[in-house]
Amino acid sequence: MKKIRKRSASWLAKNARRGFRGYPIATVALYGPTADLATKIAVSVIPDERKPPDVLERWFSEDIDVRRDPVVGEQIQAFLRQHKARSVVVIDRVIGCPHEEGIDYPEDHSCPHCPYWAGRDRFTHERIH
Template sequence: MRKKAKQEARGYPVGTIAFNGPNDQRASKVAVSVIPYEGAEPKLRRWFAESNDVRADEIVLAEIVTHLREHSVRSVAMVDRIIGCPHEEGIDYPMGESCPQCPYWKGRDRWTGELDQG
């Protein structure tokens, strides 16, 4: 997957891969979306791990590769870090609040990993 993500964009369908976790060390969730054409709604699929890291789970990684192949993905966008809490705002906790289960992310920018200056 990393090799495909490093290649230049080759058009649609595009796959996106995002890792989430309770902190910046363990990814307990991976969200993969497929965008079939420009302007299309993404088709989202998620995988979870209770105690291990999904980035090291060979079964999950193989399923992701299969999922992307089944959708004939030509380009992959992926960041090389964990980008936030695995819980969903508005679903697992109220909108505008921090996740009570993941204190590491409270006041932290999900893209840089740095604490907000506010």
């Protein structure tokens, strides 16, 4: 009998598990309307320790968690190969709303589309207000 596995973000975990292998380093951050659903993933590439990120790409999903979307996974893998990322750093949780302050809603305000994040710490997810 064939064992059925839950589809995971194995491409993400596999890259992060490898540890530091030198520059360029890719950073991967997850965003979503709540702590449980990632609808945006942002990947940047840092060419070396003296330079800021030189490329940034974002992927979005409306109906599936981007961590589990095989199409997004393949596109990110291609992006990492294209930019010759030797190391990948992945945040282990959703760290905020997928909307951008100053672009999607006014600066110094909470996102009107993602009330979960209003008054909440992006990293611990605990209430701060």
